[in-house]
Every structure is written in C-alpha cells, then in structure tokens.
Amino acid sequence: MSAITRPMSGRNQMPEVTDELVRQIRERVAVDGPVEDDQLLFHIETMVTDIREMLASSFGPCGMNKLVYGPAGDVYMTSDGKTIIKEIDVLHPVAVSLKRLGQSMDKSCGDGTKTALLLACSLLKNALPLLRKNVHPAVIARGYEMAMGKAYEMMEYVAEDADDAMMLSAVKSAAFGKGILEDQADRLAEAMLQTVRELDRQTGGSFLDLEKNVKVLKKVGSPDVLSFSGVILDETPARDDMPKHLQNPAILLLRNDIKPESGYVNPQHFVRIDKPETAFEFKDARKAAAYVYAEKIIESGANLIFCEGEVDFHIEEALARKKILVYKRLKMKDMEYVSAATGADFMKIHDSVEDMNRSLGYADEIKVIKKRYETFAYLKVDYQPVTTVLIHEPMKYGLGKIEEAADDALNNAALLIKNPYVVTGAGGTEYFLSRSLRIYANTLTGKEQLAVNAFADAVESLAKTLASNIGMDVTDAMIDLSAQQEDGIDARLDVCRHVVGNSPAVYDCATVKKYALVAATETAMNILRVDEILLKR
Numbered sequence: 001m002s003a004i005t006r007p008m009s010g011r012n013q014m015p016e017v018t019d020e021l022v023r024q025i026r027e028r029v030a031v032d033g034p035v036e037d038d039q040l041l042f043h044i045e046t047m048v049t050d051i052r053e054m055l056a057s058s059f060g061p062c063g064m065n066k067l068v069y070g071p072a073g074d075v076y077m078t079s080d081g082k083t084i085i086k087e088i089d090v091l092h093p094v095a096v097s098l099k100r101l102g103q104s105m106d107k108s109c110g111d112g113t114k115t116a117l118l119l120a121c122s123l124l125k126n127a128l129p130l131l132r133k134n135v136h137p138a139v140i141a142r143g144y145e146m147a148m149g150k151a152y153e154m155m156e157y158v159a160e161d162a163d164d165a166m167m168l169s170a171v172k173s174a175a176f177g178k179g180i181l182e183d184q185a186d187r188l189a190e191a192m193l194q195t196v197r198e199l200d201r202q203t204g205g206s207f208l209d210l211e212k213n214v215k216v217l218k219k220v221g222s223p224d225v226l227s228f229s230g231v232i233l234d235e236t237p238a239r240d241d242m243p244k245h246l247q248n249p250a251i252l253l254l255r256n257d258i259k260p261e262s263g264y265v266n267p268q269h270f271v272r273i274d275k276p277e278t279a280f281e282f283k284d285a286r287k288a289a290a291y292v293y294a295e296k297i298i299e300s301g302a303n304l305i306f307c308e309g310e311v312d313f314h315i316e317e318a319l320a321r322k323k324i325l326v327y328k329r330l331k332m333k334d335m336e337y338v339s340a341a342t343g344a345d346f347m348k349i350h351d352s353v354e355d356m357n358r359s360l361g362y363a364d365e366i367k368v369i370k371k372r373y374e375t376f377a378y379l380k381v382d383y384q385p386v387t388t389v390l391i392h393e394p395m396k397y398g399l400g401k402i403e404e405a406a407d408d409a410l411n412n413a414a415l416l417i418k419n420p421y422v423v424t425g426a427g428g429t430e431y432f433l434s435r436s437l438r439i440y441a442n443t444l445t446g447k448e449q450l451a452v453n454a455f456a457d458a459v460e461s462l463a464k465t466l467a468s469n470i471g472m473d474v475t476d477a478m479i480d481l482s483a484q485q486e487d488g489i490d491a492r493l494d495v496c497r498h499v500v501g502n503s504p505a506v507y508d509c510a511t512v513k514k515y516a517l518v519a520a521t522e523t524a525m526n527i528l529r530v531d532e533i534l535l536k537r
Contacts (some may be wrong), residue, residue: 081114110411143451221392252302428492
C-alpha cells in the first residue's frame with residue numbers, strides 16, 4: 001500500500017515562508033552577522049566601488065544612460081543620480097547611508113546628487129589605504145573636516161556675483177548635464193529663469209514652493225518651450241457646444257461626481273421598474289433632480305466649472321445652454337494648481353449656494369485651443385505666483401530626459417535668484433580646489449596632511465570622471481588644466497575634447513557645489529566613524 005503524502009498545514013508552512021523572507025532580505029542587506037575590522041573595510045570598499053562605478057559613467061553631459069528594469073516589467077532610461085541611487089535593490093548599511101545622502105541633496109537643492117555621491121564614494125575609497133596603515137578614523141575625519149573648510153573657503157573666494165548672462169549659463173549647464181541637446185538646454189534655461197524671476201517678483205522675494213507654484217507639462221511635438229502665467233490643462237471640455245473663450249471667469253471647483261444619487265430620486269426604494277411607464281417616470285425624476293443640481297451651480301454665479309468626477313449628461317446640457325464651461329474627470333493635482341492660481345476653494349454639490357458663491361475663484365481669461373491634435377485649456381492668471389511650463393519634445397522616449405533636465409534647470413534657477421553666485425563649470429572649479437588643497441596640505445604637520453591629500457584626490461576625481469566621459473585622455477587633460485591654471489587662465493574641460501579658457505563661459509551654481517561638498521564630506525566622516533555593523537535581532 002503506497003503512502004499518502006498529506007499537504008502541510010498553514011501552521012507548518014509559516015516558519016518556512018518566514019525563513020525564506022528573512023533569507024531574501026539578508027541577501028539584499030549583504031550582511032550575515034557582525035562585521036568589523038578588515039571585514040568592515042572590505043564591505044565599505046565593495047559598496048562604494050560598486051556605487052561609484054555605476055554612477056561615474058553617467059556623470060556630465062556626455063554620460064551614459066542606465067536602463068532600469070522594474071519587477072513589474074516596466075523599463076525606462078535615465079542618467080539622473082537620485083533616480084539611479086533610489087532604484088538600487090540593496091539594503092547594505094553603507095548603501096542606505098549613501099541613498100540618504102542622495103535624498104538629502106534632492107530635498108535641499110534639487111540638484112548635485114550625483115556630484116555629492118561620487119565625492120562621498122571617492123572620500124571613503126581614498127580613506128581605506130590610510131585605515132589599513134593604522135591611521136585612526138578620527139584623524140582622517142579631522143583631516144577631511146579641515147579640507148572641507150578650506151575648500152569651502154576657496155569656493156567663496158572664486159565665486160562670482162552672477163549677472164543675467166552668468167545665471168543663464170549656470171541654468172543651461174544644469175539642463176545640459178542631463179545629456180539633452182544644446183539648443184534644448186538653451187530653451188529650457190531661458191524659460192525656467194524667466195519663470196522663477198516672475199514668481200519671485202510676484203511673491204516679493206518670499207519663500208517659493210516650486211512643487212506648488214510651477215507645473216511642468218510635457219507633450220510630443222516640434223521642439224518648443226512655453227512659460228505661461230497661469231495653468232495649462234491638457235483636457236477637453238465636457239461638451240463641444242460649450243464656450244471656447246471666457247473673460248474674467250468665475251471658477252467653481254467641485255469634488256466627486258455631479259449626478260443624482262438613486263436615494264435622491266427614489267428615497268423610499270419602493271419603486272419597481274416593471275413597465276415602460278414606470279421607467280419613464282424614473283427617468284423624469286432623475287432628470288428633474290439633475291436640473292436641481294444644475295440650477296444650484298448657475299445660482300452660485302460660476303461660469304467655469306472644474307469637477308474631479310463625472311458630470312451627469314442633463315447637468316452638462318443645462319449648463320451649456322447658460323454658456324457655462326465645464327471640465328470633468330480632472331486630476332486632483334491639476335485642480336490644486338487651479339485652486340492655488342485662482343483662490344477657489346474645493347466644494348461639493350451638496351453644499352449651499354451661499355457657500356459655493358463664497359468659494360469662487362477668479363482668473364483673467366480662459367481659452368480652449370486645439371494644438372497638434374490635442375486640446376488645451378489656457379487659464380490665464382496674472383499677478384498670482386503660479387506658472388505652467390509647456391515643453392514639446394519630438395520623440396516620446398525623450399520626454400523623461402526633458403523632465404529631468406527641466407527639474408534641474410528649475411531648481412538651479414530658484415537657487416540663483418535667491419543666492420546669485422556662480423563658479424566655473426565643466427571641471428574647472430574641482431581641479432582648482434584640488435590644487436589649492438594640495439598646497440594647503442603642505443602647510444600641515446601630522447597625519448592630517450595625508451587626509452587632506454586624500455580629500456584633494458577625491459575632488460580631482462570629479463574632473464577626471466568628467467574628462468573620461470567626454471572621451472579625453474584623462475592624464476593629458478589634467479596636465480593641460482594644471483598648466484593653464486598655473487598661468488592664471490580660468491581653464492575648464494570642453495565637450496569638444498579640449499581644455500579651454502572659460503570662453504564661451506560655462507558656469508555652475510555655487511550653492512549646489514557648496515551643498516554637495518558639505519553633504520558628501522559629512523556622510524563620509526559618519527561612515528568612517530563606524531567600527532562595527534551589528535544585526536538587530
């Protein structure tokens with residue numbers, strides 16, 4: 001008689017499932033037990049080497065893209081530092097610390113993530129030979145802190161008070177660094193700088209929330225960038241017979257659907273639709289209830305309605321007869337932009353007419369325009385700090401790149417308006433700082449001198465990475481930079497694979513450089529002070 005194998009009960013399966021989950025997490029953490037001494041140095045070296053190699057090839061305007069493949073089968077290309085580091089499927093403590101550095105840079109200034117991460121990885125990698133020679137981590141950290149202070153001081157010294165042309169160059173450099181075409185970077189830089197200047201003027205120089213005040217809309221079409229004072233919606237009116245242009249519209253924002261509920265039409269729920277007459281009565285009752293809602297909207301005084309949900313056909317018909325323009329099934333984010341631009345408050349159809357009237361917002365005009373086979377609503381609002389940047393890009397796959405470039409350009413423009421200082425871009429400032437730090441190291445005594453030289457090598461590695469990605473011979477490029485800077489020339493690297501004086505001028509935002517320098521150094525110092533990795537039980 002053959003043995004019968006019974007399926008395992010759920011209670012017996014649970015430990016196996018839990019053990020498998022723990023095993024998978026341990027693989028992603030890449031730590032099996034306590035890690036210290038030489039093994040700790042090996043872990044740090046492995047993590048920073050892998051992360052640096054992954055990011056270095058995408059650094060600068062000639063950097064390569066990364067093809068990110070998600071677990072759900074979604075595939076997209078990016079060269080954005082914060083996106084790449086976010087998608088790393090590793091939970092090692094060192095990798096997590098570097099991820100937090102990327103998040104910190106993105107939150108503080110919206111750019112410079114890759115610069116900070118590459119610098120932090122180089123600082124850690126350069127510290128490892130010193131640690132293996134028994135230089136105490138506290139000494140290295142102190143040397144790094146001294147070098148950071150001197151580099152910050154030198155950056156303050158070389159930073160220039162930016163005029164309009166310098167600001168435009170710095171914003172263009174931020175956009176061009178994402179690998180887009182130069183003419184695209186020019187258009188983006190002009191539009192973003194104009195946008196931020198106008199918003200800063202309208203807010204009187206107060207705090208500017210770019211997430212709330214600027215909407216970026218991307219569409220496929222012939223290359224173009226438009227900065228529009230107000231909100232642009234890629235939406236179609238609810239009906240074709242509604243007005244296409246309104247001057248000084250009164251705006252009502254409505255949440256949820258606008259249609260009669262069954263409980264309103266048949267409150268007792270006793271009507272049985274078992275014959276044609278009853279069906280017609282029910283239809284008439286529903287139509288009458290819809291007209292009650294339509295009349296409430298009309299009495300509120302609004303002639304432009306933005307609705308989050310669906311709108312009943314009879315309500316649309318009644319509003320169209322009164323020349324009221326209706327948009328339905330809108331994204332909540334778009335409605336929030338409209339609210340910020342017009343001052344309208346969100347209401348529901350069940351609110352009173354008086355409350356609706358008090359919640360109305362106002363704009364200068366709205367135009368419904370069909371452009372490139374798509375319909376757009378241009379809601380113009382002057383003297384309000386809300387702007388839409390409409391970007392057209394010929395190829396759909398290029399929209400992601402344009403979005404990343406627009407985001408960096410916008411953040412750099414905002415930083416430059418608040419703190420208008422720039423430094424030479426394209427590796428010029430990094431090489432100058434490394435030379436200055438080596439001179440500074442020669443004035444020191446003690447082992448801190450070794451740490452300052454290691455810091456100088458890490459800063460120089462940024463210029464070397466940029467030269468390598470451009471396609472230059474790294475050694476020749478560094479020799480040329482050194483020779484020209486020693487002659488007093490403000491030299492930098494050029495995408496034409498030459499070392500040139502800074503003409504035409506290429507600048508970077510000094511604030512981003514300073515943030516990256518400080519954040520990377522502090523992250524490296526914190527990791528160097530770790531003497532053991534422990535697993536929490």
